[in-house]
Each structure stands twice: as C-alpha cells, then as structure tokens.
Amino acid sequence: MEPHAEQALLDADPEQLHRGLQLVAGLGPILFNAALFTWFWGQWSVLLVLAGVWAVLAFVNVRLVEWVARRRGWAVAETVRLLANLVGSVVGGTATHWHPLAWVFVPYSLLLFTGMDRWVRLRTALYLGVVAVASLLTGAVPSTALAFILLGVCGFLVSEKRISTLRGVLGQVLRQREELEKAHRELEAAHQELQQLHQRALEQERLSSLGMLAAGVAHEINNPMSFVTSNVNAMLRDLRDDPNLPEVMKEYVDDVLPATLDGIKRVNTIVGDLRRFARGDPEAHTSYELDAEVETALRIAHGQLSHVRVEKELGGVGHSVGRPRQLVQVLVNLLVNAGQATASGGLVRISTRRDADAIRVEVRDTGTGMSEETKRHLFEPFFTTKPSGEGTGLGLSVVHGIVKSHGGHIEVESEPGKGTCFTLRLPLVPPLLQYEPSTDGGMRRRMG
Structure with missing residues (x-):
C-alpha cells in the first residue's frame, strides 16, 4: 500500500x-x-x-x-x-x-x-x-x-x-x-489468462480440424479432376488427329475444349493451392518465388475479394528463402481482412518489389480504416473488432509471429475512413540461415 x-x-x-x-x-x-x-x-x-x-x-x-x-x-x-x-x-x-x-x-x-x-x-x-x-x-x-x-x-x-x-x-x-x-487481483488475472489459453486451445483445435477437412476435400476433388483432365485431353487429341472431322466439331477443337482445359487447369491449381495451404506438417525453409506465392494467395482469397476491384503489381522480386506455405497464410489473411473491410466497388491492391537485400510487400485497401486505439492492440492475441462469432482475434497475431520468425517486420498505416496499408519487409534469407544465389536464379545452401 x-x-x-x-x-x-x-x-x-x-x-x-x-x-x-x-x-x-x-x-x-x-x-x-x-x-x-x-x-x-x-x-x-x-x-x-x-x-x-x-x-x-x-x-x-x-x-x-x-x-x-x-x-x-x-x-x-x-x-x-x-x-x-x-x-x-x-x-x-x-x-x-x-x-x-x-x-x-x-x-x-x-x-x-x-x-x-x-x-x-x-x-x-x-x-x-x-x-x-x-x-x-x-x-x-x-x-x-x-x-x-x-x-x-x-x-x-x-x-x-x-x-x-x-x-x-x-x-x-x-x-x-x-x-x-x-492476491485476489492476481488470482483473477491468472483465471482470465487460463480462460484465454483454454479459448486459444479450442480455436487452434478448430482451425486444425478445418485444415484437415480442407485437405481431405481437396484430395477428394483432386482424384475425379485427374480423370476429367485426362479424358478431356484425350478427347481433344483424338479430335485433332481425325482427318475427317465434321465442320461442326472444329469449333470444339479450336475453342470449346481448349477453354475447358484452361478452366480445368484453374480448378486443379486451386485444389493444389488448397492442399498445400491446409497441410499441417512442419515446413522446412526452402527457396521460393514470392510473386508466385502472391498469385496463390489471390486464388485462395478470390471468394472474399469478388465484391471489390483487385489490382496487383508484382515487381519480379526473384527467389528468396523461407517457409512459403506460411507466407501464403500471411498474404491470405491480409487479403481477406482487406476484402472484409472494403465496401463493394472498393479497391484492394497488392504489390511487391525488391529493396537491396530485402523484399517489400504492400497490401492496401480503400476500406473503413482503423483508429489509433485499434492499431495499438492490432497484433495482440484474441483482439478483434468483428462481431462475436465472426472473428477469433488470432489472424493478425499469427501474421505477426510468422513475419518475425522470417526475420522481417510488419507496419500498418491507417486512418478511419481512409483505408489501411500493411507493409511487410522480408529478408531474402532469414537470419542464421546459410544460403546463397544459385546458377539457375534460385537459392541454395552455402557449403562449408
């Protein structure tokens, strides 16, 4: 006292x-x-x-x-x-x-x-x-x-x-x-912390179950799509090899079946992205192209961005080292948040560029923006401004943890009514990892 x-x-x-x-x-x-x-x-x-x-x-x-x-x-x-x-x-x-x-x-x-x-x-x-x-x-x-x-x-x-x-x-x-x-205050604080840990465990279990379910669904879709892809390819090949092809079928050979194969390829790509994104096994550091991961994230988040105009400006940043599946998770979370914060007809823009030995990624929207109070708590676990049942408050906390684990940092600029911009700065190689550029333009482990 x-x-x-x-x-x-x-x-x-x-x-x-x-x-x-x-x-x-x-x-x-x-x-x-x-x-x-x-x-x-x-x-x-x-x-x-x-x-x-x-x-x-x-x-x-x-x-x-x-x-x-x-x-x-x-x-x-x-x-x-x-x-x-x-x-x-x-x-x-x-x-x-x-x-x-x-x-x-x-x-x-x-x-x-x-x-x-x-x-x-x-x-x-x-x-x-x-x-x-x-x-x-x-x-x-x-x-x-x-x-x-x-x-x-x-x-x-x-x-x-x-x-x-x-x-x-x-x-x-x-x-x-x-x-x-x-002692009573400390007991109450400990009780609240225990409740938060319990809630976090429940959310992680739920997210893990959803991930397993998504991976299973993607696997089930992948099998029939393999047959569809093979059969349509075979049909197109047979029709092209037929010297007596009727005139009415030439439209299928020139336009319909190629367009169908493009659609099938897109479905297969989305299924592959979903399977890779939902895998729960530990991911090792590997060489990857961030621009390709941005494309993957845009495909996964497409449903949450259908009501807005999406712009992308990929700067050809080349290869870097990290955990690409985790970085796709970061980008999907930021894109989904941007889409949810932006009204119909608004703009969500993602851009990449290379600054010296680092990569800069920006996810900008023209949405509702955030107050200073919200920004102060933005990366805290379980903090959310969404209605009860619509958000866990874990997304941006996980984003922050992944970016930090890659040796990078994340910044946010936002004003109420003026939109939000998240900026990621990621090193080409996370600290303490021995990698160097390879002859094929990628990254390889340094020997010795």
Missing part, C-alpha cells in the same frame, strides 16, 4: 474513534459539572461562570471540533479542542479558586485526545505548562497543582500509547487487506 494512502486511512481512525467515544466522553463533564454546581450552589456568580464555560466547551467539543476536522484535518481540530479546554480550565479553576473538582478537567482532557500528529506532545506540554503557571499565579495550592499536573502527564502517556497501539493494529489490518486484494 502506498504510504500516503495508508496514512489517509489511518487518519480516518481518530474520527471514528472520536464519534464512538463522544457519548461516553460526554458523561464525564456532565458529572463533574453537576458536582461543581452542587458544591457551589448559592454562589451565583461562580455558577454563572461555570455555566458559560460548560456551554462554550460543549459547543466546541461536540460541533466545532468535527467541523474543523472535516475541513482542516484532525491535527488542527485537536489544537482547537485543547486550546478551548485550556481556556475553560483556567477560567473555571480561577472562578472556583482551583477546587479539586475543577482540577479534574485537566487530566480528563488529556485522556480523550485523538490527534496523533507530530505536534501532539508539544501541544500537551504547552497545555499543562500554561495551566500550571495560571493556577499558581491565581492562588492554587502547589501540591494540588502538582498532583493533577502529574495525573495529566500519566493520562496523556497512557492515551498516547493506547492510540499508537490501535493505529499500529489498524495499519497491519490495512496492509493485510491490501495483500488480500492484491
């Missing part, structure tokens, strides 16, 4: 203590004043002074002290109380010629103090000193004055020790409460 916070709570204790003792403490002055009034009954001038002192002190101790405490603190309030009691003790003692019943107010005032500031002992010393001097100057018996002054000192020391002990116990209780609250 912060020292000032603990002190503020400790300072609240005198107020609670004062209110708790107020009713009990008020019985003392009532009994003492009743005894004085009885003793001096008939001496009306003395009774008038005592009544005035009693009324003033009752107002000060019951009303004024609490009012001052609320506005200036208990140190100032205790000073006001002690000064009022000092004046009341001197006036009452002088009026009664320092009768023992008037002396009783001196130690009684010191039994009820509550302010534990650094001036408490100085206030008490001044109070007793002024009372002692005033009493001796106005005819008090020295032995009686000494007895009640010593009683006042003892009463003060006992009360000081009692309040100090109570404050120490209160401080310990407050520290224990703070430790319990801290």
